[in-house]
Amino acid sequence: MDKKNQQDGSCCQSKGKKEEKKEAAKTSCCHTPKPPEPKCCCGHSSKPGKPINDPDAIYICPMDPEVRQKGPGICPICGMALEPESGVSDPENNEELKDMTKRFVIAAILAVPLLILNMGAHMLHINIFSKFLELPVANWIQLLIATPAVLWCGKPFFERFWLSIKTFNLNMFTLIGMGIGVAYIYSICVTLFPSFFTKMFNHMLPVYYEPAAVITALALLGQVLELKARSKTGAAIKHLLALAPDKARIVRDNGTEEDIDLKDVKAGDILRVLPGSKVPVDGIIIEGESSIDQSMITGESIPADKAAGDAVTGATLNINGSFKMRALRVGSETVLSQIVDMVIKAQRSRAPIQHLADKVSSIFVPTVILTAIATVALWYFYGPDPKISFMLITGVSVLIIACPCALGLATPMSVMVATGLGAKNGILVKNAESLETLEKANTLVFDKTGTLTEGKIAVKNVISVSPKYNINEILMYAQSMEKHSEHPIAKAIIVSAQENHAAEVAVTAFKNISGKGITAVYERQILLLGNAQLLKDSKVDISAAESKAAELKALGQTVMFLSVNGEIAGIISVSDTVKANALQIIQSFKTQNLECIMLTGDSKETALAIAKEAGIETVEAEVLPEEKYCYIKNLQQSGKTVAMIGDGINDAAALAEANVGIAMGTGTDIAMESADITLMSGDLNGVRKAVSLSKNTMKNIRQNLFLAFIYNALAIPIAAGILYPHFGILLSPEIASIAMALSSVSVIGNALRLSKVNL
Numbered sequence: 001m002d003k004k005n006q007q008d009g010s011c012c013q014s015k016g017k018k019e020e021k022k023e024a025a026k027t028s029c030c031h032t033p034k035p036p037e038p039k040c041c042c043g044h045s046s047k048p049g050k051p052i053n054d055p056d057a058i059y060i061c062p063m064d065p066e067v068r069q070k071g072p073g074i075c076p077i078c079g080m081a082l083e084p085e086s087g088v089s090d091p092e093n094n095e096e097l098k099d100m101t102k103r104f105v106i107a108a109i110l111a112v113p114l115l116i117l118n119m120g121a122h123m124l125h126i127n128i129f130s131k132f133l134e135l136p137v138a139n140w141i142q143l144l145i146a147t148p149a150v151l152w153c154g155k156p157f158f159e160r161f162w163l164s165i166k167t168f169n170l171n172m173f174t175l176i177g178m179g180i181g182v183a184y185i186y187s188i189c190v191t192l193f194p195s196f197f198t199k200m201f202n203h204m205l206p207v208y209y210e211p212a213a214v215i216t217a218l219a220l221l222g223q224v225l226e227l228k229a230r231s232k233t234g235a236a237i238k239h240l241l242a243l244a245p246d247k248a249r250i251v252r253d254n255g256t257e258e259d260i261d262l263k264d265v266k267a268g269d270i271l272r273v274l275p276g277s278k279v280p281v282d283g284i285i286i287e288g289e290s291s292i293d294q295s296m297i298t299g300e301s302i303p304a305d306k307a308a309g310d311a312v313t314g315a316t317l318n319i320n321g322s323f324k325m326r327a328l329r330v331g332s333e334t335v336l337s338q339i340v341d342m343v344i345k346a347q348r349s350r351a352p353i354q355h356l357a358d359k360v361s362s363i364f365v366p367t368v369i370l371t372a373i374a375t376v377a378l379w380y381f382y383g384p385d386p387k388i389s390f391m392l393i394t395g396v397s398v399l400i401i402a403c404p405c406a407l408g409l410a411t412p413m414s415v416m417v418a419t420g421l422g423a424k425n426g427i428l429v430k431n432a433e434s435l436e437t438l439e440k441a442n443t444l445v446f447d448k449t450g451t452l453t454e455g456k457i458a459v460k461n462v463i464s465v466s467p468k469y470n471i472n473e474i475l476m477y478a479q480s481m482e483k484h485s486e487h488p489i490a491k492a493i494i495v496s497a498q499e500n501h502a503a504e505v506a507v508t509a510f511k512n513i514s515g516k517g518i519t520a521v522y523e524r525q526i527l528l529l530g531n532a533q534l535l536k537d538s539k540v541d542i543s544a545a546e547s548k549a550a551e552l553k554a555l556g557q558t559v560m561f562l563s564v565n566g567e568i569a570g571i572i573s574v575s576d577t578v579k580a581n582a583l584q585i586i587q588s589f590k591t592q593n594l595e596c597i598m599l600t601g602d603s604k605e606t607a608l609a610i611a612k613e614a615g616i617e618t619v620e621a622e623v624l625p626e627e628k629y630c631y632i633k634n635l636q637q638s639g640k641t642v643a644m645i646g647d648g649i650n651d652a653a654a655l656a657e658a659n660v661g662i663a664m665g666t667g668t669d670i671a672m673e674s675a676d677i678t679l680m681s682g683d684l685n686g687v688r689k690a691v692s693l694s695k696n697t698m699k700n701i702r703q704n705l706f707l708a709f710i711y712n713a714l715a716i717p718i719a720a721g722i723l724y725p726h727f728g729i730l731l732s733p734e735i736a737s738i739a740m741a742l743s744s745v746s747v748i749g750n751a752l753r754l755s756k757v758n759l
């Protein structure tokens with residue numbers, strides 16, 4: 001059956017297309033309306049958020065994410081239990097886990113006496129058991145014990161077996177159902193018509209109630225272990241959800257304060273945040289100041305100082321001060337909710353390597369069934385007596401041991417754990433494909449401002465040109481003038497003046513001359529601060545400062561000249577600051593044979609200076625946003641797999657075009673929407689961590705696929721009896737069932753190892 005034709009109530013998962021994302025990014029700088037929330041064909045928003053006990057909550061298959069329905073159920077494709085789309089499954093409230101556990105306990109209790117009876121007779125050679133099994137009544141007693149174990153305890157397997165046959169989606173439950181069913185039905189026939197079979201084969205045939213019951217119990221144990229392990233993959237989601245506080249303290253209009261439930265907070269409410277408590281929602285401080293631990297968002301352990309006018313994020317921890325804030329984003333609009341939403345969507349996405357497992361699985365089950373039939377035929381024609389026993393044991397063993405559950409779990413389990421690990425490290429992965437592609441990337445393209453640099457202007461040099469004025473006096477005049485300006489350079493000069501304890505004087509007649517600088521008057525002295533053209537227009541001779549200014553410009557710094565009453569006094573140079581760890585991170589990429597390129601719209605001199613400081617040799621400067629897009633495209637056409645790292649609107653098209661777009665979380669919303677991976681901290685170390693995450697994830701997936709493939713490659717021939725002619729070794733169906741369960745558990749266990757990796 002085509003996967004698109006699902007059971008009633010299911011619908012297709014909305015999938016963004018790379019081409020659509022590119023076009024949206026290229027036109028995003030225009031004032032286009034935001035597209036509506038994507039919905040499934042059933043009309044439900046693809047955005048999670050329903051509690052798992054809500055009857056309208058959407059459930060989804062971890063192996064086949066396109067299978068979606070209201071409420072719990074089973075997947076019509078793979079037969080696995082559906083999980084809540086919210087990504088949160090609590091083992092204590094997991095009805096599927098409770099049901100499977102109850103069935104397992106009962107099946108185990110019923111299987112134990114059958115196991116003891118048959119082990120005593122056949123393996124331990126206990127005479128009393130052997131004699132008992134020879135009695136006709138023994139078969140009826142075994143039937144009475146095994147029937148509830150097989151039919152009631154094993155009911156989920158038969159239901160899923162029948163669904164797989166009805167929909168022609170052959171899966172692991174096809175094999176389990178056939179294996180248990182064949183052993184049980186054969187045994188019933190022998191029990192009901194003993195004389196017929198004795199006459200046909202000239203001896204009394206053995207029954208296989210014990211393997212049927214034991215396999216049922218072991219298959220149930222495998223389901224219990226798998227469901228428990230799968231619930232652990234949602235630990236990252238539960239951890240993120242637990243970060244939000246339960247209460248918020250609201251400040252009423254009359255000045256009174258009271259604690260209310262977080263869900264009752266509305267945008268615009270005034271809230272008080274006390275020392276040691278968590279910020280309830282996203283908002284802005286309107287009164288007070290504090291230091292806030294933002295590590296849950298940025299990964300940065302050093303608290304950030306916040307004051308009135310600064311934005312704060314819900315679930316971050318207020319360290320010392322008390323402040324009032326205005327709620328701006330609540331509920332599903334908060335940063336934390338959006339992070340949870342992104343992690344869930346990434347966990348449900350499929351890496352391209354999963355298609356290999358899908359393709360193999362699609363032909364694997366029919367092949368196993370044919371192999372089981374061939375095994376039975378070979379034992380019938382060439383096997384020793386009692387042929388019927390060997391035929392049944394080997395046929396059932398092949399069906400049971402070859403269940404492809406481990407193969408199907410190999411990729412999705414690793415992806416679920418990896419995206420959770422990424423979220424803990426401030427790396428938000430939109431889809432599994434980006435993890436696989438990033439591992440293949442051989443070229444990293446960096447934007448400059450805000451990516452390699454802090455994105456903040458800082459004063460680099462203050463130089464006195466005239467003996468009449470020292471550095472402090474130059475800063476005094478510059479600060480006094482820039483106090484009236486909102487330009488980023490003005491703020492940098494004021495910060496530098498304050499750090500150098502420069503005085504401040506009152507100036508008058510302040511004037512901003514666009515593109516040139518500013519002028520003012522102090523005690524009848526005309527002050528000029530700006531570029532060379534401003535001073536030349538005022539007939540100020542700057543020749544004494546030109547050579548030094550040229551040196552600073554060559555370093556990528558912006559130079560301003562200060563004149564007092566028509567005489568050059570000094571120069572001030574400013575520039576962006578390279579991030580402290582940029583050189584170290586770039587060097588680490590080079591050791592991994594990753595080519596690093598800077599792509600910026602800034603001037604060539606500035607770009608070259610920053611690139612030299614960051615350790616990058618290849619620089620493309622003075623490029624427009626559409627040229628960035630074309631540059632990425634040209635790299636791809638030359639055979640490069642490109643990861644683009646940026647943070648601005650002008651990077652959006654390039655981020656969307658790149659094989660993998662990585663956005664700095666400190667950048668613009670459109671950049672983050674265009675990217676495949678978002679680094680919440682804005683730290684370059686996040687890029688290194690993202691690359692490490694991709695490599696570790698793909699390594700883990702390959703390990704899982706190897707375990708699944710090698711398991712089946714070795715197990716099926718052994719189950720078919722290939723060792724029997726030379727070594728007398730024959731795999732019992734019970735051992736095959738244990739091996740089948742352990743193969744799935746080993747894959748899940750290996751995937752869970754990812755959560756312990758240090759990025």
